[in-house]
Amino acid sequence: MKNWLVTGVSSGLGRALANEVLAVGDTVIGTVRTEKDLLAFEALHSERAIGYLLDVTDDARVSEVVDAAEERTGGLDVLVNNAGYCLIGAVEEITVEELRALFDVNFFGAVACIKSVLPGFRNRRAGHIINITSVSGLAPWAGTAAYGSSKYALEGFGQTLAQEMREFGVKVTNIEPGALDTDFASRSVATAKQDISAYRGTAAHLPRQIFAAEQTKAGDVNKAAKAIIAIVEADNPPTQLLLGEDAVHYAGNQMAQFMASMADWMPLTMSIKR
Numbered sequence: 001m002k003n004w005l006v007t008g009v010s011s012g013l014g015r016a017l018a019n020e021v022l023a024v025g026d027t028v029i030g031t032v033r034t035e036k037d038l039l040a041f042e043a044l045h046s047e048r049a050i051g052y053l054l055d056v057t058d059d060a061r062v063s064e065v066v067d068a069a070e071e072r073t074g075g076l077d078v079l080v081n082n083a084g085y086c087l088i089g090a091v092e093e094i095t096v097e098e099l100r101a102l103f104d105v106n107f108f109g110a111v112a113c114i115k116s117v118l119p120g121f122r123n124r125r126a127g128h129i130i131n132i133t134s135v136s137g138l139a140p141w142a143g144t145a146a147y148g149s150s151k152y153a154l155e156g157f158g159q160t161l162a163q164e165m166r167e168f169g170v171k172v173t174n175i176e177p178g179a180l181d182t183d184f185a186s187r188s189v190a191t192a193k194q195d196i197s198a199y200r201g202t203a204a205h206l207p208r209q210i211f212a213a214e215q216t217k218a219g220d221v222n223k224a225a226k227a228i229i230a231i232v233e234a235d236n237p238p239t240q241l242l243l244g245e246d247a248v249h250y251a252g253n254q255m256a257q258f259m260a261s262m263a264d265w266m267p268l269t270m271s272i273k274r
Helices: 012-023 035-042 059-073 096-124 145-168 203-212 221-233 245-264 266-270
Strands: 003-007 027-032 049-053 078-081 086-088 128-132 171-177 189-191 240-243
Touching: 003 012, 003 059, 003 096, 012 027, 012 221, 027 035, 027 059, 035 049, 049 059, 059 096, 078 096, 086 096, 086 145, 086 203, 096 128, 096 145, 128 145, 128 221, 145 171, 171 221, 171 245, 221 240, 240 245, 245 266
Parallel strands: 003 027, 003 078, 027 049, 078 128, 086 189, 128 171, 171 240
Antiparallel strands: none
């Protein structure tokens, strides 16, 4: 049986994953932000649902939680960096302070968790780090520069980490979901405080309409959770995994456009040869 550390288990994909992991008989160390959510999480199982209060932007507290989890379980097997939120708005509308706050959670919080588990994983020559990024970290779209760039950063970090840890037997997978049938849009999407009238009705404000609308084609969050478990159980898991038809559509389009542009401009690209 495996010991999982999953950040952000109070709702959405984090809660669905915790439920599925518990169902297969594994232990979940789950982090939440409030005492109410802590009690609700630990009520899922009397012994194998172990909650900790954690703000992932608090580096010292991240280390404390990981150390406590290692001691309590005898060793962690899986880290899932799931905690995060979305910020929408045109680039001109987003303040640097808002952007820094987002990166503190979505990127630096995940990095703190990774760095805290690495010594144990490396010494045991085992372990699996799962980063929940997004298809938005592969295929950018207007109005989501802040969110997408934080996921781009985590994508690059995770892919590089996978290369570094391969010789130590530690696996790294970036999970790139599309839309899921959760309350993410209402619970975890913030809008830039500044509203510049010139952007109303433009592509930069389209995410406001998309997140406000019901996601009728969203993927099944419980099936997404099961897919993550399947990745952890795989002998040779991928470094990247798209989840959902929309994720394949948007990532595929982005890659096709890049390849076409690369071909179109190849003469200029190669013109710098000596």
